[in-house]
Amino acid sequence: xxxxxxxxxxxxxxxxxxxxxxxxxxxxxxxxxxxxxxxxxxxxxxxxxxxxxxxxxxxxxxxxxxxxxxxxxxxxxxxxxxxxxxxxxxxxxxxxxxxxxxxxxxxxxxxxxxxxxxxxxxxxxxxxxxxxxxxxxxxxxxxxxxxxxxxxxxxxxxxxxxxxxxxxxxxxxxxxxxxxxxxxxxxxxxxxxxxxxxxxxxxxxxxxxxxxxxxxxxxxxxxxxx
Amino acid sequence: xxxxxxxxxxxxxxxxxxxxxxxxxxxxxxxxxxxxxxxxxxxxxxxxxxxxxxxxxxxxxxxxxxxxxxxxxxxxxxxxxxxxxxxxxxxxxxxxxxxxxxxxxxxxxxxxxxxxxxxxxxxxxxxxxxxxxxxxxxxxxxxxxxxxxxxxxxxxxxxxxxxxxxxxxxxxxxxxxxxxxxxxxxxxxxxxxxxxxxxxxxxxxxxxxxxxxxxxxxxxxxxxxx
DNA sequence: TTGGCTCTTAACCCAGCCTTAACCTGCGGC
DNA sequence: GCCGCAGGTTAAGGCTGGGTTAAGAGCCAA
Numbered sequence: 001x002x003x004x005x006x007x008x009x010x011x012x013x014x015x016x017x018x019x020x021x022x023x024x025x026x027x028x029x030x031x032x033x034x035x036x037x038x039x040x041x042x043x044x045x046x047x048x049x050x051x052x053x054x055x056x057x058x059x060x061x062x063x064x065x066x067x068x069x070x071x072x073x074x075x076x077x078x079x080x081x082x083x084x085x086x087x088x089x090x091x092x093x094x095x096x097x098x099x100x101x102x103x104x105x106x107x108x109x110x111x112x113x114x115x116x117x118x119x120x121x122x123x124x125x126x127x128x129x130x131x132x133x134x135x136x137x138x139x140x141x142x143x144x145x146x147x148x149x150x151x152x153x154x155x156x157x158x159x160x161x162x163x164x165x166x167x168x169x170x171x172x173x174x175x176x177x178x179x180x181x182x183x184x185x186x187x188x189x190x191x192x193x194x195x196x197x198x199x200x201x202x203x204x205x206x207x208x209x210x211x212x213x214x215x216x217x218x219x220x221x222x223x224x225x226x
Numbered sequence: 227x228x229x230x231x232x233x234x235x236x237x238x239x240x241x242x243x244x245x246x247x248x249x250x251x252x253x254x255x256x257x258x259x260x261x262x263x264x265x266x267x268x269x270x271x272x273x274x275x276x277x278x279x280x281x282x283x284x285x286x287x288x289x290x291x292x293x294x295x296x297x298x299x300x301x302x303x304x305x306x307x308x309x310x311x312x313x314x315x316x317x318x319x320x321x322x323x324x325x326x327x328x329x330x331x332x333x334x335x336x337x338x339x340x341x342x343x344x345x346x347x348x349x350x351x352x353x354x355x356x357x358x359x360x361x362x363x364x365x366x367x368x369x370x371x372x373x374x375x376x377x378x379x380x381x382x383x384x385x386x387x388x389x390x391x392x393x394x395x396x397x398x399x400x401x402x403x404x405x406x407x408x409x410x411x412x413x414x415x416x417x418x419x420x421x422x423x424x425x426x427x428x429x430x431x432x433x434x435x436x437x438x439x440x441x442x443x444x445x446x447x448x449x450x451x452x
Numbered sequence: 453t454t455g456g457c458t459c460t461t462a463a464c465c466c467a468g469c470c471t472t473a474a475c476c477t478g479c480g481g482c
Numbered sequence: 483g484c485c486g487c488a489g490g491t492t493a494a495g496g497c498t499g500g501g502t503t504a505a506g507a508g509c510c511a512a
Contacts, residue, residue: 137392416499418459419501440499
């Protein structure tokens, strides 16, 4: 199921969009200002983000710029009023992937969403966390230059963890990312996390993959002393 | 089905083109700036690329120049405004194959697209990966100077793998490239990969064609030590 | 028509991955 | 001190994805 985030301060419009997307079986979170939106972006793994241009607290351009500079390459659709069309250039410069001029047809939004969801923004080819590197083209991870042997599932887990780093990722988000809706019983995730950890942390000194009790896991660079 | 990429920052124009091409059964991806465009070019195998001249982040000339220098010879159509017609000369110098002056008729775009799709740009005549060489004109591959005997399908597979190298290529992309939309059942791809591997890797020492479990295959030059 | 070629399909094997279950550890509350 | 819970570890087994082989169909040229 598609998971998207809408950042929009017009509450009527937002409600309409969320409801409409629900009909299409697209799960849509909503934030009403830029700061809240950015925070959700940092802590979730959405497949597409819909950003209004004019937002309280932090405008859409700023949000987009910020997330890109953090290495997040989730595709972004910008919403703009007709009279601010000039912002288009700025918007693309800042890393947006598509535009929609208000008022827009819901059907068009769906089409664009689904087109963008199929691909990553493609502006990020390698992910880095400390001396860990994941080459998305080669499907190959290395730590300290040494290639790691990861199973397909371990690779998916690692990708999500690295994209969200240094934020923690919930168990549910990890499960959703790997298995989608048909989730396995028992403790499959535990085992895969264990295997991943064995690959990443065993041969080295510093521990990157940490447990967030009662929530999930996080990939973080430095650990402060206890 | 034709697969093309449009790199264009004017969202209205882009939408119009994508929609129009869809009617003609041409599947058109869209990138809104030069960097995103180049990235898509590097990671997909389009049959034609439509490049706007003026783009945010990296202009069309730069994009074209860059892809050519990477050995990509997908045909390129440049879009240019009437008042920058002088850039034509520069454009051809940089490796564009055709030109279209804005505003242009959609019908004309279609015609040019289909004309270009039939041929490779022809500006790149040989592909190289390690000591593997593929002569696109002679349809002849050699490894370490020794000619290889490849069937037509094996040749197509090799071509795509070499163009994308060192990135991994998904099974789906390989199937799409060889058979288009009418895809064979069963394990035809397995057999052809097997045959290709027999030709490429058997008589030599280093293994070039590697399997990416759960994804596809990759042609890579060097393998690091275990 | 025949021969040679390639492509498709099917059948089979095998390694390695994924799942599952069972047990272990550490911690906090009762 | 005991129990329950959350997470960690390990091993067994099924199963799937990928590799291999061979037979038959289709095609083209002689």
